[in-house]
Amino acid sequence: MPYANPTSLVSTEWLSQHINAPDIRIVDASWYLPAENRDPKAEFEAAHIPGAVFFDIDEISDTDNPLPHMIPSPEKFSSRMRRLGLGDGNRIIVYDGSGIRSAARAWWMIRLFGHEDVAILDGGMKKWLAEGRETSDLPSHPAERHFTSRFNSLMVREKAQVRKNLETAKEQVLDARSAGRFSGAEEEPREGLRGGHIPNSKNLPFNQLISDDGTLKNSDALEVEFEKVGIDPKAPVITSCGSGITACVLAFGLHMIGHRRVSVYDGSWTEWGxxxxxxLSVGEK
Incomplete structure (x- = not known):
């Protein structure tokens, strides 16, 4: 069965053919955990897809909030998008260096602030490089472009809303962390963070949506993954993770199979824990 929203995912072949189209804008949204010892901005400066701009997830955020990369104000987001030359009338293609991980966070944020014409590059920079496609080390100097911000509050959840949902159980909560972190058996990477998960939440590690070659699984396989963990396709879902990054991979997967009521808990386990x-609950369930 084809994806419900096929235009939200583009292949490396498609991007190679459309890279010079006047309405296409390319965004590198690479982000890594501290333990990975990778500098996404330095890697971007050394080699990126030609014409790409760097979307700094840590800076395009509410930097006054002690929690990591929480969503910024609509004003700040519009300002940053404008500086990156991303705006009205653009078809934005987002990629990252992992395949599909932090690109999903940028995809979600861009849609959260009202720009629907955005897609993820399937397989990301890893696939692009594996295929021997062209890269550039030239600095990007985009012309500013107006970005109209229309914040969609239905796409995001705050801690108080998730806490209230424990009583109402109107929304399913789906956690993208590893099984060990979800159960509390594995230590959290952030100091002072309790182990475990939000009570009554379900666990689907985000990488289970990704094929061995780093591309997104097909629609049928995605549906199987969500069914295996007991997600009701007719009920709303809140996705969560460690700090709001890989929760967006789950949100993207649900979007690709046509789920219409999906939100991301922005603070995720860093805030809750x-x-x-x-x-909190510990154990597998």
């Missing part, structure tokens, strides 16, 4: 007033 640090707050000792928030209940």
């Amino acid at each position: 640090l707050d000792t007033d928030m209940p």
Whole structure:
């Protein structure tokens, strides 16, 4: 079965053929955990897809918030998009150096602030390089472009809303972290963070949506993954993870199979796990 939203994912072959189209804008949204010891901005400067601009997930955020890369104000987001030359009338293609991970966060943010014409490059920079496609080390100097921000609050959840959902159970909560972190058996990478998960949440590690070659699994395989963990396709879903990055991979997967009511818990486990007033569960379920 084909994807429900096929235009939200483009192949490396498609991008290679359309790279010079006047309405196409390419975005590198690479981001890595500190333990990975990778500098995404330095890697971008050394080699990126020609014409790409760098979307700094840590900077295009609410930098006054002690939590990592929380969403910024609409004003800040519009300002940063404008500086990157991303705006109205553009078809934005997002990639990252992992395949599909942080690109999903940028995809979600761009849609959150009202720009629907955005897609993820399937397989990302890893696939692009594996195929021997052209890269550039030239600095990007995009012409500014107006970005009209239309914030969609239905796409994001705050801690109080997730806490309230424990009582109402109106929304399913799906956690993208590894099984070990979800159960509490594995230590969290951030100091002071409790182990475990939001009570009554389900676990689907984000990498289970990705094929061995780094591309997104097909629609049928995605549906199987969500079915295996007990997600009701007719009920709304809140996705969560460690800090709001890979939760967006789950949101993207649900979008690709046509799920219409998906939101991301922006603070995710970093916010919930640090707050000792928030209940938690440990174990596999």
